[in-house]
Amino acid sequence: xxxxxxxxxxxxxxxxxxxxxxxxxxxxxxxxxxxxxxxxxxxxxxxxxxxxxxxxxxxxxxxxxxxxxxxxxxxxxxxxxxxxxxxxxxxxxxxxxxxxxxxxxxxxxxxxxxxxxxxxxxxxxxxxxxxxxxxxxxxxxxxxxxxxxxxxxxxxxxxxxxxxxxxxxxxxxxxxxxxxxxxxxxxxxxxxxxxxxxxxxxxxxxxxxxxxxxxxxxxxxxxxxxxxxxxxxxxxxxxxxxxxxxxxxxxxxxxxxxxxxxxxxxxxxxxxxxxxxxxxxxxxxxxxxxxxxxxxxxxxxxxxxxxxxxxxxxxxxxxxxxxxxxxxxxxxxxxxxxxxxxxxxxxxxxxxxxxxxxxxxxxxxxxxxxxxxxxxxxxxxxxxxxxxxxxxxxxxxxxxxxxxxxxxxxxxxxxxxxxxxxxxxxxxxxxxxxxxxxxxxxxxxxx
Amino acid sequence: xxxxxxxxxxxxxxxxxxxxxxxxxxxxxxxxxxxxxxxxxxxxxxxxxxxxxxxxxxxxxxxxxxxxxxxxxxxxxxxxxxxxxxxxxxxxxxxxxxxxxxxxxxxxxxxxxxxxxxxxxxxxxxxxxxxxxxxxxxxxxxxxxxxxxxxxxxxxxxxxxxxxxxxxxxxxxxxxxxxxxxxxxxxxxxxxxxxxxxxxxxxxxxxxxxxxxxxxxxxxxxxxxxxxxxxxxxxxxxxxxxxxxxxxxxxxxxxxxxxxxxxxxxxxxxxxxxxxxxxxxxxxxxxxxxxxxxxxxxxxxxxxxxxxxxxxxxxxxxxxxxxxxxxxxxxxxxxxxxxxxxxxxxxxxxxxxxxxxxxxxxxxxxxxxxxxxxxxxxxxxxxxxxxxxxxxxxxxxxxxxxxxxxxxxxxxxxxxxxxxxxxxxxxxxxxxxxxxxxxxxxxxxxxxxxxxxxxxxxxxxxxxxxxxxxxxxxxxxxxxx
Numbered sequence: 001x002x003x004x005x006x007x008x009x010x011x012x013x014x015x016x017x018x019x020x021x022x023x024x025x026x027x028x029x030x031x032x033x034x035x036x037x038x039x040x041x042x043x044x045x046x047x048x049x050x051x052x053x054x055x056x057x058x059x060x061x062x063x064x065x066x067x068x069x070x071x072x073x074x075x076x077x078x079x080x081x082x083x084x085x086x087x088x089x090x091x092x093x094x095x096x097x098x099x100x101x102x103x104x105x106x107x108x109x110x111x112x113x114x115x116x117x118x119x120x121x122x123x124x125x126x127x128x129x130x131x132x133x134x135x136x137x138x139x140x141x142x143x144x145x146x147x148x149x150x151x152x153x154x155x156x157x158x159x160x161x162x163x164x165x166x167x168x169x170x171x172x173x174x175x176x177x178x179x180x181x182x183x184x185x186x187x188x189x190x191x192x193x194x195x196x197x198x199x200x201x202x203x204x205x206x207x208x209x210x211x212x213x214x215x216x217x218x219x220x221x222x223x224x225x226x227x228x229x230x231x232x233x234x235x236x237x238x239x240x241x242x243x244x245x246x247x248x249x250x251x252x253x254x255x256x257x258x259x260x261x262x263x264x265x266x267x268x269x270x271x272x273x274x275x276x277x278x279x280x281x282x283x284x285x286x287x288x289x290x291x292x293x294x295x296x297x298x299x300x301x302x303x304x305x306x307x308x309x310x311x312x313x314x315x316x317x318x319x320x321x322x323x324x325x326x327x328x329x330x331x332x333x334x335x336x337x338x339x340x341x342x343x344x345x346x347x348x349x350x351x352x353x354x355x356x357x358x359x360x361x362x363x364x365x366x367x368x369x370x371x372x373x374x375x376x377x378x379x380x381x382x383x384x385x386x387x388x389x390x391x392x393x394x395x396x397x398x399x400x401x402x403x404x405x406x407x408x409x410x411x412x413x414x415x416x417x418x419x420x421x422x423x424x425x426x427x428x429x430x431x432x433x434x435x436x437x438x439x440x441x442x443x444x445x446x447x
Numbered sequence: 448x449x450x451x452x453x454x455x456x457x458x459x460x461x462x463x464x465x466x467x468x469x470x471x472x473x474x475x476x477x478x479x480x481x482x483x484x485x486x487x488x489x490x491x492x493x494x495x496x497x498x499x500x501x502x503x504x505x506x507x508x509x510x511x512x513x514x515x516x517x518x519x520x521x522x523x524x525x526x527x528x529x530x531x532x533x534x535x536x537x538x539x540x541x542x543x544x545x546x547x548x549x550x551x552x553x554x555x556x557x558x559x560x561x562x563x564x565x566x567x568x569x570x571x572x573x574x575x576x577x578x579x580x581x582x583x584x585x586x587x588x589x590x591x592x593x594x595x596x597x598x599x600x601x602x603x604x605x606x607x608x609x610x611x612x613x614x615x616x617x618x619x620x621x622x623x624x625x626x627x628x629x630x631x632x633x634x635x636x637x638x639x640x641x642x643x644x645x646x647x648x649x650x651x652x653x654x655x656x657x658x659x660x661x662x663x664x665x666x667x668x669x670x671x672x673x674x675x676x677x678x679x680x681x682x683x684x685x686x687x688x689x690x691x692x693x694x695x696x697x698x699x700x701x702x703x704x705x706x707x708x709x710x711x712x713x714x715x716x717x718x719x720x721x722x723x724x725x726x727x728x729x730x731x732x733x734x735x736x737x738x739x740x741x742x743x744x745x746x747x748x749x750x751x752x753x754x755x756x757x758x759x760x761x762x763x764x765x766x767x768x769x770x771x772x773x774x775x776x777x778x779x780x781x782x783x784x785x786x787x788x789x790x791x792x793x794x795x796x797x798x799x800x801x802x803x804x805x806x807x808x809x810x811x812x813x814x815x816x817x818x819x820x821x822x823x824x825x826x827x828x829x830x831x832x833x834x835x836x837x838x839x840x841x842x843x844x845x846x847x848x849x850x851x852x853x854x855x856x857x858x859x860x861x862x863x864x865x866x867x868x869x870x871x872x873x874x875x876x877x878x879x880x881x882x883x884x885x886x887x888x889x890x891x892x893x894x895x896x897x898x899x900x901x902x903x904x905x906x907x908x909x910x911x912x913x914x915x916x917x918x919x920x921x922x923x924x925x926x927x928x
Binding site for chain 1 (some may be wrong): 480486488489490491493494495506507508510514527530531533534537538566588625627630632633641711713716719800801804839841842843847848851868870871905926
């Protein structure tokens with residue numbers, strides 16, 4: 001890890017090597033540890049310590065980038081030489097809007113020393129308790145408990161220097177019997193906010209309730225989705241259309257729909273990097289302060305998030321959503337998503353359902369068609385039949401093919417509580433509630 | 448560097464490890480991407496570091512760092528031992544690695560043109576030319592051309608006496624055109640889906656693909672797809688898969704379920720398990736008699752081709768399915784010992800900061816006897832599909848659904864109208880038992896899948912899959928609606 005003062009020395013040393021040419025860099029230090037368990041024992045247990053600097057070097061509008069984790073003098077010299085050579089070889093990008101100027105950004109606390117210091121022994125004892133509970137029920141627990149810390153710096157030759165220090169923690173577990181499974185997960189930037197044992201109990205309870213599943217015919221069902229499934233809906237809509245670049249290329253579900261009432265009035269989705277209920281990050285990877293952006297407000301499509309490049313093309317300012325330099329090809333992305341909670345409990349959603357399915361999570365979801373964000377995937381780790389307001393039987397997993405835009409148009413109830421989940425790609429977080437949705441299209445079942 | 452490695456092994460043993468291994472890895476990549484005539488990315492990356500894996504009292508620990516100094520090596524080795532002790536707090540049977548591994552030697556990917564030695568301008572020129580050719584087709588909304596190069600130098604040693612050194616070079620790239628009209632969005636890629644074929648080898652591979660020579664065809668097909676008829680919905684018919692799509696089908700429905708760590712539950716919380724449980728070994732008709740699947744790390748061009756895996760096991764070839772019968776797994780030392788077999792060298796780590804886990808090497812469908820023209824002529828009614836657009840499969844690897852970029856109707860033994868938004872679905876063993884014809888070696892290509900995700904923390908593996916077009920009977924087609 002690196003203190004702000006020391007980070008400034010390194011960024012200055014790199015930018016000075018650019019000898020007056022415009023340049024931008026990100027510097028990241030991180031430590032990450034993870035204890036993984038399966039069959040009620042720890043089978044993988046790892047830690048890593050790394051740092052990476054990524055440099056964009058400009059010769060006019062010619063741009064070259066390079067990155068390294070060798071931060072000694074020779075490594076930094078090579079970094080600058082590679083970025084410079086790449087810029088020289090690259091034709092001009094006429095659309096490049098230039099480097100941002102320094103702007104004040106709001107510091108936000110996302111650091112927790114106990115999380116940074118959490119030991120392998122503490123992780124082992126926490127997961128051991130879950131394994132023990134599973135053993136006592138004759139079940140098989142697997143999962144992972146992780147903690148980490150990171151420092152992120154963005155700096156450029158126009159005077160931008162931003163610094164953010166953060167910690168992270170996550171627990172997830174799948175508990176299985178011979179014919180059923182349950183899963184629970186929680187993410188936080190304070191490890192003590194993770195209710196590891198309670199999550200283990202949730203997963204065990206789902207696995208116990210799932211014994212002897214029946215096979216049902218595919219077709220349209222009303223579904224009550226736990227927040228894990230909602231996370232998949234919101235994350236997919238993000239990847240396939242919440243960024244301005246997707247709109248510019250005509251492949252977003254938002255295309256030609258901004259300002260329209262596309263979803264239920266109960267649906268509001270926004271991005272906010274400053275909200276400590278998420279995983280705060282006060283600036284983006286260009287050093288631009290993050291703004292709160294309404295993406296869907298009471299069902300009306302409000303618009304995408306922007307970085308400077310996509311914003312310049314559409315005559316809009318950056319909203320502070322540039323991705324890391326190495327991922328700039330993806331265009332801007334929302335990294336701190338929230339969906340507004342409603343006023344229903346899961347129990348109320350089930351009680352108000354004549355016939356439907358109560359679903360814990362989705363698995364292996366993939367885009368089938370960009371328009372309407374049609375996704376196929378499987379149910380996993382807990383599916384139950386609802387009849388006349390009661391859960392009557394566990395059900396074997398089903399495949400669905402569903403337009404996620406239509407899914408959020410068909411929302412009938414929204415859960416009271418929002419839960420934080422951090423995804424595996426780029427640390428993107430969502431804080432989302434459970435949902436009740438009509439007309440979910442199941443297209444097949446599994447063995 | 449050898450001194451540093453030996454220092455870690457000595458320290459691990461003196462701290463109580465009964466086994467330890469060390470990998471020092473330097474990985475360089477170069478990525479160039481051109482979009483609509485503009486260089487979107489021209490990036491050079493380097494990462495290096497060391498990972499120390501130890502077995503203490505039968506439990507694993509692993510620590511890694513970018514700092515290649517004596518002080519840091521001592522620190523992470525001690526950390527790995529401490530972590531292994533923590534693992535021992537929640538442990539079961541002690542890990543047994545089976546016979547000792549004492550491999551020695553060096554390996555270098557065979558290549559003609561080192562892609563890192565070429566001027567950037569030469570590489571960029573190929574992509575720009577392909578972009579210009581795509582731009583000549585009216586109606587294309589977005590054009591993309593890219594290349595991705597990898598050079599990885601790796602040293603491995605263990606406390607049993609192994610010491611190997613290898614340099615793996617990969618060359619990848621491709622082109623993609625996207626057309627948009629009304630509510631329709633269509634893409635075509637070449638040579639492989641998502642505009643990325645990748646092989647072990649040099650720049651000569653990318654030149655052999657002739658990206659500029661295929662660019663206009665690819666762009667024209669993307670535009671034509673906008674007005675092509677939609678794939679029929681919910682019908683059951685004969686399906687001929689092109690080699691590129693079949694390679695991904697092999698990856699998802701053959702490669703992953705034969706990973707023995709999945710079978711033993713090690714991946715249950717994340718990727719899932721497998722339907723190919725151990726009682727099925729030598730006892731289960733995975734496919735029809737024409738289906739032969741092989742795991743190898745020796746075939747030219749394969750992304751799973753190397754000298755030794757990350758446990759020091761030599762590269763080799765082993766059968767997974769023979770004449771339809773399921774006969775083998777992808778294995779590590781630990782899982783092979785548990786099964787009463789020897790490792791076939793499938794432990795691979797995505798970098799210095801990750802532990803090796805069981806990964807596909809080159810998992811290939813062996814060629815059959817058919818010429819593609821004859822196979823089409825032999826098909827009364829059916830659909831030909833190729834180039835993946837969407838892939839999804841359940842956690843036991845039974846139920847899958849794939850979408851492809853393009854399809855063609857087959858009527859009375861002839862390829863007919865183009866079809867858009869093609870999808871098909873099935874259950875893995877039913878699907879492979881419905882395979883009745885595979886094209887011959889003239890049609891067989893070693894495809895690359897450079898984006899296989901597995902493990903926690905996540906790892907991305909590069910895997911190879913040889914395949915030639917094949918026919919499957921009674922497949923459910925068209926599940927978009």
